[in-house]
Amino acid sequence: MKQLFITCWLLLAGSAALFAQSDTTQADSTAPPIRSKPKEPIDWHPKALRFGLDLAGPAQIVFQPTVRQFEAAADLQVHKYLAVMEIGQASFLYQPAQGNYIYSSTGSYFRLGADINLIKPDPKFNGIFLGIRHGRSRYVDRLFVFLPDENYGYGEQVLNLENPNMRDRWWEVAASTKIQVWNGLFMGYTARYRFGYRNLAEYDGQRPYAAPGVGRINGLNWRINYYLQWRLPFSKPQEPKEQG
Amino acid sequence: MLMATMALGLGRCTIEDCTSNFNDLALISFADTANQATTIMEVTWDSVFIMDADTGLYGNAISELWPLPLNPISDSSAFIFQNFNDEDGSLEDSDTMWLRYRTVERLLGLDCGVDISFRNLEVYESTFDSVYVADSIVTFDAEPNIYLYLLK
8 A cells, every 4th residue: 555655656746747848848839828827825724713503403492392402503614614513412301191101311412524615705705515524422311111000910010211321423414504694694504414323332221212413313314403603704804905 | 494494394204113023921832841842732721820929810721822921120020830639729730930031121202102122031940841942032923932841
């Protein structure tokens, strides 16, 4: 593998010498040289920090009051790329009116990842992004079950189970938009597709049903967040110089 | 606005499968010791009950298959099989079997409820001639989990 790498570099270096000859040929020509616009060097300095909150989680409380999820997100703009961090806390409580169980799951999570802007630089910093995330969560889940007497001879019974130290990890592909709606204020959604989910904790017995950052483990792999974010530029945009 | 609505709606679009093949009744069958095969015998027991229980499971029954309910809040269950003398009602035959297993609990779905499965079933003590665990996972399959051998 190392030899292949060295060989490739030698071939690239050798081929560069061939292009040196073509410059002499152009100087001898009578036609004026075609001047191409010099490429601007890529500025790898961070441009801005954007941070804000997810609105979908709190809004979900209207439909499911016992599912609470709060998430903050931040991204650092470097050229057309974003370094992204999302952290949150979630709790799930399921107790059906006609059921014989109570399930709860409470904990926190985070996602780290990177996005690339798919459109040309926009003066208002709007963008359509595609990226990847790695997520981790840590939580406790509990299951309480009431078992009625089925006339076997065991009588009424109660199961009280807990997994105290659950840890999950997963990957996501994320597509998002960020639109400036007011001076520095951005809104936009992020659609995610989860894959590679795995529970890292050693446990026996009760299987987890819902996890922070994941939702229902055996549910849809798709999720959508809706963010409200504020952009803080690190420097003021440079005004064009006057020609005297 | 559309995306916000989708964000709220996606969370409820999970189709849950409420089916489970796991059962809480371990299927017991009896076979002839001399044969040491899995040819099921039809046997009669005057009484079959859970140890320390107030009620019986079977009384004066004859069958090839004996479903025995496992205790979901414990890792073991014990069952007593008895036959009585037809004339004076004295205890003629009594055998006991202790089963050990591992339970796995999972919420199948919000409207489905909790499924409790019994796995790693083993007979850790028995007064029968010998035992054979054919299937250590208790399911709705009609095949016996355990064969108990009787000297016929």
